Amino acid sequence: MVAGFVFARSMALAEWPNVSAVRLKAGFPAYSASLPQRPASDLLSSAPPSLFGFTKATSPLGEARSLQTKASHALYIHIPFCIRKCHYCDFVSYPGRSPAEMAAYCTDLEREMALVAGKWLPGPAATVYIGGGTPTVLPACNLEQLLAAVDRFFGRRQGAEVTIEANPGTVDGAKLRALAAAGVNRLSLGVQAFDDDLLRAMGRIHRRRDIYRAWELARRAGFNNVNLDLIFGLPGQDLDAWRAALKEAVALQPEHIAAYSLQVEEDTPWGRLAAAGDLPLPGEELELVMYQEARQILAAAGYKQYEISNFARPGYHCRHNLTYWLNGPYLGLGAAAASHWQGRRWRNYSELHRYRHALSSSRLPREEIETLTPRQQMAETMFMGLRLMAGVDLEAFRQRFGVDACTVYAREIECLYRAGLIEEKDGRLKLTEKGLPLANEVFVEFI
Amino acid sequence: MTEQNYIRNFCIIAHIDHGKSTLADRLLEYTGALSKREMVDQVLDTLELERERGITIKLQAVRLHYRSRDGKEYVLNLIDTPGHVDFTYEVSRSLAACEGALLVVDAAQGIEAQTLANVYLALEHNLEIIPVINKIDLPNAEPERVRREIEDIIGLDASEAILASAKTGVGTEAILEAIVRRIPPPRGDREAPLKALIFDSIFDSYRGAIPYIRIVEGRVQKGDRIRFMATGAEFEVNEVGVFTPAPRPVITLAAGEVGFLSASIRNVKDTRVGDTITSATRPAKNPLPGYRKVMPMVYCGLFPVDSEEFDSLRDALEKLQLNDASLRFEPETSVALGFGFRCGFLGLLHMEIIQERLEREYGLELITTAPSVVYRVVRTDGQVEEVDNPTALPAPNMIDHIEEPYVEATIMTPKEYVGPVMELCQEKHGTFLNMDYLSEQRVALKYDLPLAEIIYDFFDQLKSRTRGYASLDYEVKGYRPAELVKMDILINNEVVDALSVITHRDQAYHRGRALVERLRQLIPRQLFDVPIQAAIGSRVIARETIPAMRKNVLAKCYGGDVTRKRKLLEKQKEGKKRMKQVGTVEIPQEAFMAVLKVGKS
Ligand SMILES: Nc1nc2c(ncn2[C@@H]2O[C@H](COP(=O)(O)OP(=O)(O)OP(=O)(O)O)[C@@H](O)[C@H]2O)c(=O)[nH]1
Ligand code: SF4
Numbered sequence A: 001m002v003a004g005f006v007f008a009r010s011m012a013l014a015e016w017p018n019v020s021a022v023r024l025k026a027g028f029p030a031y032s033a034s035l036p037q038r039p040a041s042d043l044l045s046s047a048p049p050s051l052f053g054f055t056k057a058t059s060p061l062g063e064a065r066s067l068q069t070k071a072s073h074a075l076y077i078h079i080p081f082c083i084r085k086c087h088y089c090d091f092v093s094y095p096g097r098s099p100a101e102m103a104a105y106c107t108d109l110e111r112e113m114a115l116v117a118g119k120w121l122p123g124p125a126a127t128v129y130i131g132g133g134t135p136t137v138l139p140a141c142n143l144e145q146l147l148a149a150v151d152r153f154f155g156r157r158q159g160a161e162v163t164i165e166a167n168p169g170t171v172d173g174a175k176l177r178a179l180a181a182a183g184v185n186r187l188s189l190g191v192q193a194f195d196d197d198l199l200r201a202m203g204r205i206h207r208r209r210d211i212y213r214a215w216e217l218a219r220r221a222g223f224n225n226v227n228l229d230l231i232f233g234l235p236g237q238d239l240d241a242w243r244a245a246l247k248e249a250v251a252l253q254p255e256h257i258a259a260y261s262l263q264v265e266e267d268t269p270w271g272r273l274a275a276a277g278d279l280p281l282p283g284e285e286l287e288l289v290m291y292q293e294a295r296q297i298l299a300a301a302g303y304k305q306y307e308i309s310n311f312a313r314p315g316y317h318c319r320h321n322l323t324y325w326l327n328g329p330y331l332g333l334g335a336a337a338a339s340h341w342q343g344r345r346w347r348n349y350s351e352l353h354r355y356r357h358a359l360s361s362s363r364l365p366r367e368e369i370e371t372l373t374p375r376q377q378m379a380e381t382m383f384m385g386l387r388l389m390a391g392v393d394l395e396a397f398r399q400r401f402g403v404d405a406c407t408v409y410a411r412e413i414e415c416l417y418r419a420g421l422i423e424e425k426d427g428r429l430k431l432t433e434k435g436l437p438l439a440n441e442v443f444v445e446f447i
Numbered sequence B: 001m002t003e004q005n006y007i008r009n010f011c012i013i014a015h016i017d018h019g020k021s022t023l024a025d026r027l028l029e030y031t032g033a034l035s036k037r038e039m040v041d042q043v044l045d046t047l048e049l050e051r052e053r054g055i056t057i058k059l060q061a062v063r064l065h066y067r068s069r070d071g072k073e074y075v076l077n078l079i080d081t082p083g084h085v086d087f088t089y090e091v092s093r094s095l096a097a098c099e100g101a102l103l104v105v106d107a108a109q110g111i112e113a114q115t116l117a118n119v120y121l122a123l124e125h126n127l128e129i130i131p132v133i134n135k136i137d138l139p140n141a142e143p144e145r146v147r148r149e150i151e152d153i154i155g156l157d158a159s160e161a162i163l164a165s166a167k168t169g170v171g172t173e174a175i176l177e178a179i180v181r182r183i184p185p186p187r188g189d190r191e192a193p194l195k196a197l198i199f200d201s202i203f204d205s206y207r208g209a210i211p212y213i214r215i216v217e218g219r220v221q222k223g224d225r226i227r228f229m230a231t232g233a234e235f236e237v238n239e240v241g242v243f244t245p246a247p248r249p250v251i252t253l254a255a256g257e258v259g260f261l262s263a264s265i266r267n268v269k270d271t272r273v274g275d276t277i278t279s280a281t282r283p284a285k286n287p288l289p290g291y292r293k294v295m296p297m298v299y300c301g302l303f304p305v306d307s308e309e310f311d312s313l314r315d316a317l318e319k320l321q322l323n324d325a326s327l328r329f330e331p332e333t334s335v336a337l338g339f340g341f342r343c344g345f346l347g348l349l350h351m352e353i354i355q356e357r358l359e360r361e362y363g364l365e366l367i368t369t370a371p372s373v374v375y376r377v378v379r380t381d382g383q384v385e386e387v388d389n390p391t392a393l394p395a396p397n398m399i400d401h402i403e404e405p406y407v408e409a410t411i412m413t414p415k416e417y418v419g420p421v422m423e424l425c426q427e428k429h430g431t432f433l434n435m436d437y438l439s440e441q442r443v444a445l446k447y448d449l450p451l452a453e454i455i456y457d458f459f460d461q462l463k464s465r466t467r468g469y470a471s472l473d474y475e476v477k478g479y480r481p482a483e484l485v486k487m488d489i490l491i492n493n494e495v496v497d498a499l500s501v502i503t504h505r506d507q508a509y510h511r512g513r514a515l516v517e518r519l520r521q522l523i524p525r526q527l528f529d530v531p532i533q534a535a536i537g538s539r540v541i542a543r544e545t546i547p548a549m550r551k552n553v554l555a556k557c558y559g560g561d562v563t564r565k566r567k568l569l570e571k572q573k574e575g576k577k578r579m580k581q582v583g584t585v586e587i588p589q590e591a592f593m594a595v596l597k598v599g600k601s
């Protein structure tokens, strides 16, 4: 899986699912290799010992830098616009901006691409992910230009995964066809719920019928790798309602389902309601039941859980997100986008005027640049990696950092093991059934 | 060196918040000690905590120059004092360095409990008292009523009481004139061997301990060899000076003057408040009377969260003790909390202040256990033992009976609240002594009350039941037998020694319930169910269970913003660090003080 961005040259393409079909239909010969499918578990266990292409002897910071730039990477593009703000949302997204302003933002993005590509010389991207916000509020022409700019400044590896997030209320056939033609081969639909009352309560702009419409259009446009985002633990949602949502999602037979538990964030309308005690949240106990219910229903329907919140039909896990979980390199473009590159992390300005201002004077719009200590990198590798059902590959950890995770975290691992929250199996450290819903309690030990 | 006739030493005393420090501001300003630009409100309240809370905690000395209407220039040494009952000891130390006192009384509130307490202290020291009726600018000021109160209640001649407003500056000059005219100049032979009273001291990391002194006889200057009469330690003086309010060196300090000296005193134990400094080459025969030893009224355990900080805690306590002789401490060991100190304080505010100063000024992280008074345990074999720590209580079968400290409490209240106040005193096992009408409106009630009740929640209750109109003063009177029991708290079926309390038998059930409930709220959920019980001996009187944590997981990806995730986890980790692992359960610091807080809800 790692291979998706590191070993692409030598062996990776063979590892990855059928991104080809879309492109073939979309008439994109450049990407049209036909790829065999492999089950997720296989991919994980067959990942070669060296996760990032450097060996035990190489220092994780020294050699890794040069290797990283040569290795493939992930590219994230943030579109910080939405038609309206949902009541629970604390993503960086600005509602109600004019088409002109959005177009100007796209121009800024291209500027940033030029700067970033010039500075890091990253080479072609293994995955591209356009997220938001609501990327699909942009007109098709803007999106096409952006993808063209990606090709111009970075390029895409053969078989690259290209995802766009779409709000069911913001797509039409033409836009979807245009996206497919531009090489987008994975669609992530922000369904969240199927029940109109819930959708309305959430402040979503779409309704149940928009979901079905968007779904039809997506399939018709040739998208054969589609994710549906669902949220559980919503105010007023009971177990039956959640079951029904899962069943409806499964009935559509998407390739991927993400089931997130609602996170009530302080600075949102729902956060304020919750603080005032006016939000009828289902409570921890029911949330847990909902979570387990999702795992069961999805497993029974052939979706294999590969991460805390993510489920996929064999071979369809999100390669882009795997980069995050494997603590790999990625570049983030656009307001508020985060990057992880050569042992550093940074984030772009969230405010559009600051983002723009930096670019207009040809500066990278970065803030909060942080050089990670080896210890921090180890912590991140652990707490991100443990999100994966496959867990953390201990040999890969050793190759990457030159030390054993079990030595660095001897006491923590011992405690967590005794508490029954983690286990080691086949050289991988992973959460147990008991540990899964308590993942944060585990992660915090590695900080 | 100023001629004694032109020196006046005085302090400002009053009930809390009647305007001492603000009046000091006006005096500083009027005499030009500080320019308008340098002036801030209550400029002498220099501690961060004082500024934050708007109260004076430490006495503060400052030297003023005043040209009187008689045309002469006078040196006035002013000492501002705290008003809160816990810091009465600071007041009495200040009084010993003065010949007079400004008694400030709020023109709207009139005489309050600490007004009286402080006046009596001043009279004991034979000080000349100048009544000042302050805040006459307030719309509800009643200076004439207050004047009558001063005459009727205290028995002072108030015909010459000065009407003032420390806010507007009205009366400032009259006060300065009265100081010059009415307060006697200091006496004391300047040629006699040195006798200087240490009334305070501070620790300066460069210059060591710096005693604040009132020279009673003789003189001292740079280069002199001095001796501390109690400890015998000797030093060479490298500087003498006065506060203007900034410390400023002078050539000599002589009998009648107030200032400081610096002598590279590294060991803070060498300079003790109340000790007499004399000359090593020409020592005085006898030390000054010094200060009466004060006995702490409440004790609590202070434990470093990080056990490595035990030594730093000891250092910090020693430094604080330097200018706070009422602070006591000795090492204590707790099963739950490890090594720490059992500390004695004059009251809860005192305790809180010390704890906060330790945390802020010395960067320590502390766990404080619930305060306790000193019980007197009479064993079956007749032996008497003082117990200030519930865990040290002997086994029940070895106890004949337990006595608890009583105070005589004076409560002043508007007469409409007499009912509620009496009710409160009854509930708290008080014994009525007497009731006095101070005026038509106001009443002074005297009760004997268990000290433990006063530190528990008496004061809060008093304030809330009289809408803040009552004031309280108290003095320890003695011990009385009482039906007392030790209540243990079990967390996850283990007794947590640091949570044990001694309580009246008839209140045990109520308190046990409240405490267990409070702990249930305070202790975060663990990965397993945690029972919390209150028990007397082996009998469980209250029980709650903290259900196990079932779910804690971050869902979303946030477009690869791993830093954000890490920060959230770091925050969670920080929270954990502030907890104490007791057995298998993580208990937050506040839990150990929960006993105190339960009465307040
Ligand atoms: N209106 C009015 N307010 C005053 C006057 N003098 C003081 N105050 C206010 O009363 C409050 C208490 O004043 P302080 O000078 O801190 O009182 P204190 O007696 O030093 O208080 P402690 O040191 O804590 O006992 C402050 O808010 C002052 O601003 C006055 O003459 N008139
Ligand atoms: S659509 Fe998504 S990004 Fe936009 S407001 Fe709703 S939750 Fe936030």
Ligand SMILES: [Mg+2]
Binding pocket: B020, B021, B022, B045, B055, B056, B081, B082, B083
């Ligand atoms: Mg004051």
